[in-house]
């Protein structure tokens with residue numbers, strides 16, 4: 001089987017797919033509060049078109065797919081789409097990143113359809129603060145989603161916490177504590193300079209996050225189940241889960257980056273931090289051209305930059321693309 005190798009020797013196996021630009025929340029660091037103009041439906045890739053991309057990508061060496069957004073669970077038909085993806089034999093790992101609001105409704109069906117695992121965003125344990133950060137959400141829905149994911153046997157269940165100084169950094173220890181009693185893998189993510197919300201003062205560096213977690217007891221380096229990504233993982237002796245730290249800004253993990261990102265409009269982006277993209281649409285519409293699709297995927301791999309530049313930025317780069325980059 002062909003492999004996808006970039007000019008810096010990294011083997012690309014992982015595709016993050018934004019299945020929609022739409023979201024039922026407006027998290028402070030992600031979307032503006034009002035006036036979000038969603039894209040017209042015809043601009044969003046149909047599931048059949050995404051399947052073609054994944055099939056060709058899998059024949060070239062992709063083995064892992066993550067569905068994200070926007071909020072993937074607001075897109076109708078997602079469970080059936082998971083089932084279709086599951087039928088692609090090369091895919092060893094099929095995961096979902098969700099805000100969890102609709103997860104209680106879909107977790108069992110998703111697990112039956114073949115979803116392997118799930119990452120759920122949860123930045124606070126305080127109901128009022130949750131509402132303030134997400135501007136729309138009720139934390140009870142996410143808590144029910146976490147319970148449902150565990151009950152459905154999705155494994156591992158990871159929680160994504162974006163840490164913001166003065167907003168939720170006082171909860172690092174309490175959020176970490178979730179890993180004690182249940183098999184939850186709590187990952188603390190440095191706020192990235194994407195979008196207008198970012199400021200240097202709000203960024204809590206990963207070393208500081210680790211130091212605060214260490215107050216709960218001595219942390220041992222560990223592996224998270226199915227970990228292939230950027231988190232450094234640790235566990236407390238006897239805890240059922242783990243904590244992870246994603247130092248996206250201060251400890252860039254570009255040397256290990258193994259991914260491409262497909263936006264909801266069919267742009268294949270070599271790097272989260274780079275607006276440049278390879279447009280797959282000419283190979284998908286009006287008819288699918290598999291050869292051309294394969295070449296465009298190789299082109300995106302060839303265009304992967306060696307490193308992102310987030311560590312050097314003082315302000316958030318404007319979000320030029322609202323079609324989701326599979327962040």
Ligand code: SAM
Pocket residue numbers: 023029030068069070071072097098099119120121160161162189190191192193194195326327
């Ligand atoms: N709606 C889904 C969700 O909430 O998980 C999936 C899309 S969301 C864009 C994917 C992940 O990106 C979430 O875990 C979110 O917290 C993270 N994210 C978004 N903007 C970020 C930023 N500026 N810095 C760090 N993480 C960010």
